[in-house]
Amino acid sequence: MALQAYLQVGLSFAEVGLFEQNKLKVHRRFYLPQEPLGTALKKFWQEHGLPQSLKVSSRFLEKILDAKLGGTVAQVVTAGFETWAILRQPVLPNRFDIKPYRQEPLASQELIFGLSERVDCNGHVLKSVDINELEFINSKLKLMGVKRVCVNLLFSHKNTTHQDQVAKYFLEQGFEVLAAPRSETSMDEMPAWRRNVINACLSGAFTEHIDDIKKSWGEASVELSFLGRTGEDVKDDKNHIAGSLFSWTTQLAHALRPQADQVLYLGLEKWSLISTQHYSEHWQSPWGLIEGRIPFTKQLDLQPTQEMNSGFWGGVHFSPNELGYEPGPMAFGRALKPTVFDVVNEKYKAPVSQIQPNGAQKFRDQLTAMIKNIPELHGQSVEKLVQSLIDHMVQMMSIECHFKAHKDSKKTILTGLYAPYFYELLKKKWLGSELILDPSSAEREVCSLAELAGGTL
Amino acid sequence: MSSFLQVTELSRLLTELLSPFESAALMNSEGQLLGIKYETITDIGTFGTCIQTAKKYFQIKEGDVVLSNDPYSGGTILSVMSLVTSFQIADQTFYLAFRTRFKPRMANSKRLEDEGIRIPPTPIASQRKINDAIIEAISSHPQAPAGMAPRFAERFQVLWRQIDLLKSWATKSPGLLHKNLQKEFLTETQDRISRKILDMRHGDQRFDLHFETGEVIRMRTEIRNDGIHFDFAGSSNSQRLFLTDAATYGTCMAGVLAFLGEDFLLNEGMYSLVTVTTPAGCFLNARYPAPLFEGVAEASSVLAAAVVQSLASITSSRSTGLNGAIPTILAYEFESGKIYFDGMAGGAGASSDAAGVDGYFLWSLNKLQPSIEEIERLYPLRLLQSGIRQASGGKGAFAGGNGVLRETEVHEDCTLKWLLGHRNTQIKGLKGATSGMASEITVLKPSGDKVSLTESRGEMRLQKGDRVIAASAGGGGFGKAAE
Numbered sequence: 001m002a003l004q005a006y007l008q009v010g011l012s013f014a015e016v017g018l019f020e021q022n023k024l025k026v027h028r029r030f031y032l033p034q035e036p037l038g039t040a041l042k043k044f045w046q047e048h049g050l051p052q053s054l055k056v057s058s059r060f061l062e063k064i065l066d067a068k069l070g071g072t073v074a075q076v077v078t079a080g081f082e083t084w085a086i087l088r089q090p091v092l093p094n095r096f097d098i099k100p101y102r103q104e105p106l107a108s109q110e111l112i113f114g115l116s117e118r119v120d121c122n123g124h125v126l127k128s129v130d131i132n133e134l135e136f137i138n139s140k141l142k143l144m145g146v147k148r149v150c151v152n153l154l155f156s157h158k159n160t161t162h163q164d165q166v167a168k169y170f171l172e173q174g175f176e177v178l179a180a181p182r183s184e185t186s187m188d189e190m191p192a193w194r195r196n197v198i199n200a201c202l203s204g205a206f207t208e209h210i211d212d213i214k215k216s217w218g219e220a221s222v223e224l225s226f227l228g229r230t231g232e233d234v235k236d237d238k239n240h241i242a243g244s245l246f247s248w249t250t251q252l253a254h255a256l257r258p259q260a261d262q263v264l265y266l267g268l269e270k271w272s273l274i275s276t277q278h279y280s281e282h283w284q285s286p287w288g289l290i291e292g293r294i295p296f297t298k299q300l301d302l303q304p305t306q307e308m309n310s311g312f313w314g315g316v317h318f319s320p321n322e323l324g325y326e327p328g329p330m331a332f333g334r335a336l337k338p339t340v341f342d343v344v345n346e347k348y349k350a351p352v353s354q355i356q357p358n359g360a361q362k363f364r365d366q367l368t369a370m371i372k373n374i375p376e377l378h379g380q381s382v383e384k385l386v387q388s389l390i391d392h393m394v395q396m397m398s399i400e401c402h403f404k405a406h407k408d409s410k411k412t413i414l415t416g417l418y419a420p421y422f423y424e425l426l427k428k429k430w431l432g433s434e435l436i437l438d439p440s441s442a443e444r445e446v447c448s449l450a451e452l453a454g455g456t457l
Numbered sequence: 458m459s460s461f462l463q464v465t466e467l468s469r470l471l472t473e474l475l476s477p478f479e480s481a482a483l484m485n486s487e488g489q490l491l492g493i494k495y496e497t498i499t500d501i502g503t504f505g506t507c508i509q510t511a512k513k514y515f516q517i518k519e520g521d522v523v524l525s526n527d528p529y530s531g532g533t534i535l536s537v538m539s540l541v542t543s544f545q546i547a548d549q550t551f552y553l554a555f556r557t558r559f560k561p562r563m564a565n566s567k568r569l570e571d572e573g574i575r576i577p578p579t580p581i582a583s584q585r586k587i588n589d590a591i592i593e594a595i596s597s598h599p600q601a602p603a604g605m606a607p608r609f610a611e612r613f614q615v616l617w618r619q620i621d622l623l624k625s626w627a628t629k630s631p632g633l634l635h636k637n638l639q640k641e642f643l644t645e646t647q648d649r650i651s652r653k654i655l656d657m658r659h660g661d662q663r664f665d666l667h668f669e670t671g672e673v674i675r676m677r678t679e680i681r682n683d684g685i686h687f688d689f690a691g692s693s694n695s696q697r698l699f700l701t702d703a704a705t706y707g708t709c710m711a712g713v714l715a716f717l718g719e720d721f722l723l724n725e726g727m728y729s730l731v732t733v734t735t736p737a738g739c740f741l742n743a744r745y746p747a748p749l750f751e752g753v754a755e756a757s758s759v760l761a762a763a764v765v766q767s768l769a770s771i772t773s774s775r776s777t778g779l780n781g782a783i784p785t786i787l788a789y790e791f792e793s794g795k796i797y798f799d800g801m802a803g804g805a806g807a808s809s810d811a812a813g814v815d816g817y818f819l820w821s822l823n824k825l826q827p828s829i830e831e832i833e834r835l836y837p838l839r840l841l842q843s844g845i846r847q848a849s850g851g852k853g854a855f856a857g858g859n860g861v862l863r864e865t866e867v868h869e870d871c872t873l874k875w876l877l878g879h880r881n882t883q884i885k886g887l888k889g890a891t892s893g894m895a896s897e898i899t900v901l902k903p904s905g906d907k908v909s910l911t912e913s914r915g916e917m918r919l920q921k922g923d924r925v926i927a928a929s930a931g932g933g934g935f936g937k938a939a940e
Contacts, residue, residue, distance in 0.1 A: 079842075080840070080841050080842030080843065080844070080864070081829065081842065081843060081844060082844060083844035083845040083847075084829070084843050084844045086815065086844070086845060087815065087816050087843075087844060087845060087861065091814060091817055093720070094822060095714070095720060095822070096498070096711050096714050096715040096761075096819075096820065096822075097715050097718060098715045098716060098718070098765050098808060099808050099810075099811050100805065100814050100817065100819065101811065101814065102814050102815070102817070120833065120839070121830065121833045121834045154829060154830060155830060186830075187828060187830065187831050187834070188828035188830060188831060189828060189829060189830050190828065301469075311461070311465065312649060312719060312720065312721045313461045313464045313465050313468070313645060313649070314461040314645070314649070315461035315462065317461075317465055376460075376461045388462060389462075391462075392462045392465070392466065395462075395466050395630075396465075396466060396469055399466065399469050399470050399473055399626070400469070400473065402473075402622060402625075402626055403473035403474070403476070403619075403622055404473070407618060429629070429630070431625055431626060431629055432622075432625065
């Protein structure tokens with residue numbers, strides 16, 4: 001019997017589901033720092049059989065963005081605007097501060113080349129591309145060992161001639177070229193330019209990521225689809241890499257649309273409020289807005305790996321600093337800083353196999369020390385403090401969702417690994433729309449993929 | 458539940474309430490500002506007066522809205538509209554004020570009225586219904602900003618939604634808006650900032666600041682157990698720049714907030730810890746009908762930087778360069794009535810351990826840079842270059858931020874008005890670093906003739922085909938560069 005597999009890859013965890021006749025046969029979660037994806041998949045196929053097809057949704061490459069490992073990426077821009085992208089980079093922090101700083105760009109500023117071409121806002125060519133200029137840039141790029149070139153020209157969506165011409169030229173010269181088509185209604189060049197740069201920076205890692213997955217079945221034949229922002233297979237088109245980071249929101253929205261107009265997703269790695277009905281034309285990145293239509297998504301201010309430390313108001317708070325799962329929360333046994341995950345695990349014993357008994361004990365010891373050292377916590381028991389913090393999380397999430405929900409929202413579905421723990425508590429606080437629990441919360445990621453492909457549990 | 462968690466939750470609730478507005482404030486029934494979301498430094502000192510003035514003249518019932526832009530009634534500059542409404546939760550009356558910004562009119566003005574229409578507190582909505590006749594009457598004034606009616610309609614939808622969301626929350630969870638928790642929230646803010654100030658080195662310092670326009674600020678800063686105090690006795694009267702006392706207060710507070718570097722929702726609890734004395738007659742305590750646009754654009758950013766400098770000097774910490782944040786502002790007024798307003802940030806000054814940021818408005822949280830494509834779509838002009846003005850920041854161990862360089866070709870005859878921050882004086886480098894470059898504007902005629910605009914403000918006619926090359930100032934460096 002033919003098997004279909006669906007794989008959802010996050011930053012530190014991956015989940016795979018194997019389906020037979022559209023029924024889930026086996027579901028497994030991998031912890032990637034301990035078990036690299038390729039190795040884990042290979043073992044999984046050996047145990048359960050190779051699928052005929054594999055659909056992948058991955059935001060694994062966000063890691064590359066976080067680490068700013070862009071590689072050698074050049075940009076060819078309309079002359080006169082070589083440093084424009086830098087001025088459009090966000091400045092932090094978002095308050096008055098005597099030492100503000102501009103977000104570091106992904107790609108090197110030394111590799112931005114001006115091209116004296118110009119198209120106006122109606123698409124008329126004011127100055128044609130000069131082939132001599134292209135040849136000059138080409139020779140410099142080759143000298144510098146550049147492999148990837150982004151073509152970022154003004155008004156390229158009003159008249160694609162120059163973009164196509166420049167892209168074709170550099171393609172013929174052996175470069176990998178990133179020049180994604182722009183939306184006709186686009187009003188701002190920068191989200192489109194940033195998309196090209198992100199695609200270019202992720203390109204090498206994208207190929208490696210796909211190769212890693214392919215190697216897990218060796219010489220065998222498996223039909224692989226790597227899902228983009230709208231669910232299409234994008235493995236052969238690098239102009240869609242950035243969009244593929246959001247395929248998970250599309251899947252959730254698509255799979256849960258029949259049940260609710262809004263999804264409160266409390267997954268293992270990310271907590272978000274996602275509309276199943278409304279879309280935004282851009283997504284917010286640390287480098288500013290990026291062009292790409294995705295379901296309207298608000299990342300909650302409370303996230304599962306946020307650090308717990310002393311806050312402005314005294315006592316403890318959950319700081320915006322996300323620690324991630326490497327080395328993991330204290331409960332995993334190696335980390336030293338308490339997180340939201342640890343608090344939830346202390347109360348509910350999260351179903352994650354990486355939890356170590358000594359890690360959970362370390363967290364309790366840490367809470368005991370906090371109770372002793374922080375005046376606002378004096379006299380509390382560990383149990384009481386944990387309960388207060390859980391209630392606090394619920395209150396903070398409820399306030400945020402209450403204000404950030406779409407104004408027309410009538411029904412919200414709660415899903416993700418943490419959903420069952422928070423459902424009853426959230427229900428008491430929930431306002432405005434009806435809140436229901438997704439019966440498939442724990443396997444939601446893989447179920448969404450399967451449902452997208454017409455399968456069921 | 459522990460009270461620090463409830464205080465955090467109240468802070469969150471207020472932050473969410475104010476978040477969709479560019480700047481906004483909520484006042485409780487005791488007349489205390491529970492939360493202020495600010496976008497510019499002048500927002501900080503003016504919201505309290507804005508609400509109190511509206512309350513003084515009108516009994517604002519739930520669903521009523523009072524509009525004003527009068528800087529002498531709690532506004533900032535005439536292009537910024539302040540709107541105040543009220544609502545009831547149980548036995549408490551709250552006042553919510555928010556602001557929406559239109560394009561300012563640049564005028565070499567002697568009177569406030571030259572800068573636009575002055576709207577005293579005026580009721581413009583009742584029972585959540587906009588009085589179209591009043592809006593129409595205001596909009597028909599030749600100096601009224603374009604697009605007021607649709608903007609208000611859109612913003613009011615947001616306003617009513619936010620109020621309804623807060624009320625529905627309060628119905629289900631009344632605890633967070635209980636008067637005792639509000640009191641605790643304000644007291645906690647005061648206590649926590651007070652402790653920060655107690656931990657600082659105490660002392661005082663005098664600081665003189667001379668403007669190109671001739672004004673002199675004489676500022677005495679004192680850090681004491683009971684707070685931070687600024688006294689401007691001895692500051693000059695105005696030659697050209699004016700700030701209201703509320704704007705001066707907000708500017709000093711902004712400098713203090715930047716220096717403290719704490720991330721919290723600003724509220725009344727903080728206000729008692731910062732006092733500002735501005736003598737009558739001094740340009741930092743302007744009286745009607747003094748114009749304010751230039752003072753807000755220029756004096757407030759210099760003053761805020763001076764506040765940071767003086768605090769750094771007293772506490773011997775966190776030194777920062779005087780930033781080049783006085784923007785270079787250009788307005789292209791076309792005969793069709795279209796105005797392209799181009800604010801070009803200067804480079805920020807370097808600090809003792811970091812380089813200054815290129816082209817950055819240090820004292821505004823509105824970080825939106827216009828899109829080239831949008832500008833060209835909306836106005837009869839073409840941008841030929843826009844980017845960093847290379848090597849314009851001061852050199853040093855840490856370099857000052859570079860200014861911005863922009864070249865604009867106009868495609869219809871128009872009037873160019875300009876305001877050049879740092880035309881004749883550079884932003885000084887500190888501790889052995891060099892200064893940033895001064896700002897400059899050159900007009901290039903199609904014939905090849907060049908006109909260098911030497912005045913720090915002025916206006917001239919431009920013909921179709923003229924090009925304007927404008928460069929904002931670079932920030933000063935910090936520390937001597939290594940050999």
